[in-house]
Amino acid sequence: MYDLAILGGGPAGYTAAAKALKHGMNVVIFEGDNIGGVCLNAGCIPTKTLLYGSKIYRHSTEAAKYGVNASDVNYDYNAMLKRKERVIRRLVAGVKQQIKGATMVSGTARVANYREHITTIVCNDEHYEARNLLIATGSVNASPKLEGITSEHVVDSTAALNMSRVPKNAVIIGGGVIGMEFAQLWSNLGSKVTIVEALPTILANFDEDISNYISQTFSKRGVKIMTSTRVESITGQGVMTSAGEISGDTVLVCTGRRPNMTGTEILNLPLTGKGISVDSHMRTALPGVYAAGDVTGLSMLAHSAERQAAVAVNDMMGIEDEMRYNAIPAVVYCDPEIAAVGLTERQAKEILGENNYNIETLPMLFSGRFVAENDGEQGLCKVITDKHGIIIGTHMVGNPASEIIAIAVMAIGQGMTTEQLSRIILPHPTVGEILKHF
Numbered sequence: 469m470y471d472l473a474i475l476g477g478g479p480a481g482y483t484a485a486a487k488a489l490k491h492g493m494n495v496v497i498f499e500g501d502n503i504g505g506v507c508l509n510a511g512c513i514p515t516k517t518l519l520y521g522s523k524i525y526r527h528s529t530e531a532a533k534y535g536v537n538a539s540d541v542n543y544d545y546n547a548m549l550k551r552k553e554r555v556i557r558r559l560v561a562g563v564k565q566q567i568k569g570a571t572m573v574s575g576t577a578r579v580a581n582y583r584e585h586i587t588t589i590v591c592n593d594e595h596y597e598a599r600n601l602l603i604a605t606g607s608v609n610a611s612p613k614l615e616g617i618t619s620e621h622v623v624d625s626t627a628a629l630n631m632s633r634v635p636k637n638a639v640i641i642g643g644g645v646i647g648m649e650f651a652q653l654w655s656n657l658g659s660k661v662t663i664v665e666a667l668p669t670i671l672a673n674f675d676e677d678i679s680n681y682i683s684q685t686f687s688k689r690g691v692k693i694m695t696s697t698r699v700e701s702i703t704g705q706g707v708m709t710s711a712g713e714i715s716g717d718t719v720l721v722c723t724g725r726r727p728n729m730t731g732t733e734i735l736n737l738p739l740t741g742k743g744i745s746v747d748s749h750m751r752t753a754l755p756g757v758y759a760a761g762d763v764t765g766l767s768m769l770a771h772s773a774e775r776q777a778a779v780a781v782n783d784m785m786g787i788e789d790e791m792r793y794n795a796i797p798a799v800v801y802c803d804p805e806i807a808a809v810g811l812t813e814r815q816a817k818e819i820l821g822e823n824n825y826n827i828e829t830l831p832m833l834f835s836g837r838f839v840a841e842n843d844g845e846q847g848l849c850k851v852i853t854d855k856h857g858i859i860i861g862t863h864m865v866g867n868p869a870s871e872i873i874a875i876a877v878m879a880i881g882q883g884m885t886t887e888q889l890s891r892i893i894l895p896h897p898t899v900g901e902i903l904k905h906f
C-alpha cells in the first residue's frame with residue numbers, strides 16, 4: 469500500500485512526488501509518455517531553448533547597432549534542434565534525480581477502483597493501492613473542428629517543435645501566448661508569418677497597453693497580425709478566413725489546450741467548465757483524491773501546477789496551506805519579453821469600480837541598464853494600485869521582464885504599497901529598478 473499514487477509525471481506530478489518523499493511518504497508515480505510532462509518535453513523548455521537560439525541569430529544580424537561588425541551571420545536549425553534535445557535530456561535527468569526514491573512506473577495508468585478512501589490503480593496489468601491519489605494528468609492540444617484540419621501541412625505546437633525545417637511562410641491560428649512565441653521564433657529565423665486571431669486583440673488575457681505595444685513591434689518587424697478574423701477552413705495552400713485566403717506552407721494551430729482526464733473516468737469526479745473541480749486545498753469531491761496542474765484548468769502554467777501540487781501534499785500531511793491565484797505571474801517569451809502579474813486595467817475597473825484604482829505607466833527607459841542594452845526600444849511598465857496604494861497589478865514589456873516581474877510578484881503576494889516597495893534597495897544599474905519610480 470502506497471501513501472500516495474500520482475497519475476502523471478509533469479510539473480504537478482514530479483513536484484508532488486519530490487515533496488511527498490521529503491515528508492517520508494511512500495510514493496508511486498505513473499507516466500505514460502515522458503517524465504517532465506509537457507513542460508519539459510513539449511512546452512516551456514523546448515520553446516525557450518529554440519527561442520534563445522533564434523534570438524541570438526536575430527540580435528547578431530543587428531549587432532552593428534552596438535558597434536559590432538558581424539558579417540555573414542547564419543544559423544543551423546538542425547544544430548538548434550539537437551541542442552533542444554540535449555537541454556531536455558539534462559533537465560529530465562535532473563527531475564528523475566529529484567524523485568529518486570519513488571516507484572516510477574512507465575505506462576498509461578487508470579483508476580480501477582475507489583473504496584473507503586483507498587484507490588486501486590492499474591498499469592501494465594499490475595495493481596497498485598494507495599491512501600491518497602493525485603491526478604496530475606495535464607492537458608492536451610485542443611484542435612478546432614475545421615474542414616481540412618488533418619492536412620499534412622497543419623501542425624500543433626508539439627509537432628511544430630519537432631519539424632526539421634523552419635517554414636518559409638507560416639500561418640498561425642491563435643494569437644495567444646503559444647502562437648506569439650512561435651511567431652517570434654519563426655520570424656527571427658526569416659519566416660514570413662501571419663497570425664490569425666478571432667478576437668479583436670492578440671494576447672487577449674494581457675493588459676491592452678501591453679498587447680498593443682507588442683502588436684506594433686511585431687508589425688514593424690514584418691509579422692502580419694489579423695485580428696477579428698476567423699479561420700473557416702484549411703485549404704491546400706493555407707487557410708480560408710473571414711477576410712479571404714492566406715497562403716502558408718505550414719499552418720500552426722494554437723487555439724488552446726483542454727484538460728486530459730484519461731484514466732480517471734471511473735471516479736466520476738465533478739467538473740467545472742475548465743477541468744476537475746477542486747477546492748483551495750486541491751481536494752476533489754472524493755476524500756483522499758486530489759488534482760493539480762492543467763487538469764484543473766485553473767491556471768494552465770507550470771509554476772501554478774507546481775504550487776498546486778505542493779498545496780495538495782501539504783494537505784495530505786495536515787500542514788496548513790492554501791492555493792491563492794492573485795499573484796501568479798504570466799510571461800510571453802517574445803522579444804521584447806512580456807510579463808504580468810495581478811489585475812489588468814480592465815479587470816481593476818470591473819472589480820473595483822472606475823474611481824477606486826490608480827494607474828501609472830512609465831517607459832522602461834527610466835532604467836539606465838535598459839537604455840544601455842536595448843537600442844531603439846522604449847519598453848513599458850504599468851503599475852496598478854488600489855486606493856490605499858497597494859499594488860494589485862504590474863505589466864511589463866521590455867527585456868528582461870521575465871526575471872524582474874518576480875519583484876512585483878513578491879510585492880503583490882505580500883500586499884505591499886508602492887511606497888513600501890520604493891524603500892527596498894535594488895541593485896544599480898538593473899532594469900528592475902524601474903519599480904522604485906512608482
Ligand SMILES: Cc1cc2nc3c(=O)[nH]c(=O)nc-3n(C[C@H](O)[C@H](O)[C@H](O)COP(=O)(O)OP(=O)(O)OC[C@H]3O[C@@H](n4cnc5c(N)ncnc54)[C@H](O)[C@@H]3O)c2cc1C
Nearest residue numbers: 476478479480500505506507511577606731761762769770
Ligand atoms: C508550447 C507550450 C509552451 C509552454 N510554455 C510555458 C511556459 O513558458 N511557462 C509555463 O509556465 N507554462 C508553459 N506551458 C504550459 C505548461 O507546459 C503546463 O502548464 C504544464 O506542463 C502543466 O503541468 P502538469 O503537470 O499539469 O501537466 P503536464 O505537463 O501536461 O504533464 C502531465 C503528464 O501526465 C501524463 N499522463 C496523462 N495521463 C496519464 C495516465 N493516465 N497515466 C500515466 N501518465 C499520464 C502525460 O503523459 C504527461 O506527461 C507551455 C505549454 C505548451 C504546450
